[in-house]
Amino acid sequence: MSGNFPDTTLDLRHYWMPFTANRSFKAAPRLLVGAKGVFFRSADGREIIDSLSGLWCVPAGHGRPEIRQAIVRQFDELDYAPPFQMGHPVAFEAASRIASLMPAGLDRVFFANSGSEAVDTALKIALAYHRARGEPQRTLFVGRQRGYHGVNFGGMSVGGMPANRKAFAANLLPRIDQLPSTYSREHQAYSRGQPEWGAHLADYLETNLIALHDASNIAAVIVEPVAGSGGVLAPPKGYLERLREICTRHGILLIFDEVITGFGRLGAATAAERFGVTPDLITFAKGVNNGMVPLGGVVARQEVHDAIVNDAPAGIELFHGYTYSGHPLAVAAACAAIDLYEKEALFARASEMESHFQDLAHALKGERLVQDIRSVGLAAGIDLEPRPGAPGARGYEASLRAFDLGMWLRASGDTLAIAPPLVSERAHLARMFETLREALKTLP
């Protein structure tokens, strides 16, 4: 069991930890007390290599002085500004910087504080858009099996992770349907980049969901261009293109949830850019400011914004927003992070490293317990054989074993995810995969 808890005076009872096995954690805590570059430091003084960029959110690595300075400077100048009926310059500047990285046509930015809030904001914008255009009956949302869109009621409802929905099933949003997952091990095992098989799965939208509900009732389709928490599932070649065509044909908004794919993970600013498919709304969070201060948001096509804003009666156009929308520290961090991404050409760096990273990932093929490996950009998902009768147990134990050996990775069920900071050197990547190999050797 992991354990590195030297401070016997720390009271562990009060912090109810998120997405954590609280009782096991508190019996053998794994505490991080420092971070620099691609390493954490644990409470017992060990270097822990960060193979997941925190939680997919630290592309430029930890402890970047440029971001620190921007946050401190902002604090000294203006630590908080109310975002309702008031503004401050840095929020406008950050919105322009973010818009400049988005596909042409998507350039209106609404700020939230997390990926979950970004998703619920996008769903509300979709409803507001159709209402503003005289189609208020378009209220059904289409998500996808194995999709993860955060934990708020909207995102949970369109999400396709059964464990996240189970306890709350009675109160999910009522008007939801789901596309099938794009994953099939039979047809796609050990795929690098986009699988060849599966474009036809997009047709389900038209042949089944539109046929059943009628397009005139459907507000939006929301997908992660690459499903992250669901197991690192790249879109089959042609799949996103078909979704786009069908949505356009039927007046349905297409939302890409780019909370993990945004800001460089796939070697481009967005998955939309990488795959050459432009949605109507993009959600972002995490990498937008290198994960330094909570920040998320939605970028909308100008027409979507204009339909809601320009055509509304005088007054507040959208009754939505958060106390911390455009928080000065968060948006100052975003400007500084985007500066860094540009100065260090980090997205191009990710693209250059992709092939080497994927070689290392796929070299695990044949290791004991490994059933499939998928990779796209600087992200890899490794499926372990589930232990009979205990799905998820092996993945969880692998993450604990890796931590004991000096590596942070996350398991989602029995799938291990690796998504290193984009600043990782080859030696760091080698260390990550060697540690993982070691962890697999001794896994029960």
Ligand SMILES: Cc1ncc(COP(=O)(O)O)c(C=O)c1O
């Ligand atoms: C695609 C996607 N959407 C939404 C979220 C939720 O983000 P947050 O945890 O910031 O609410 C996540 C988090 O991992 C995500 O991967």
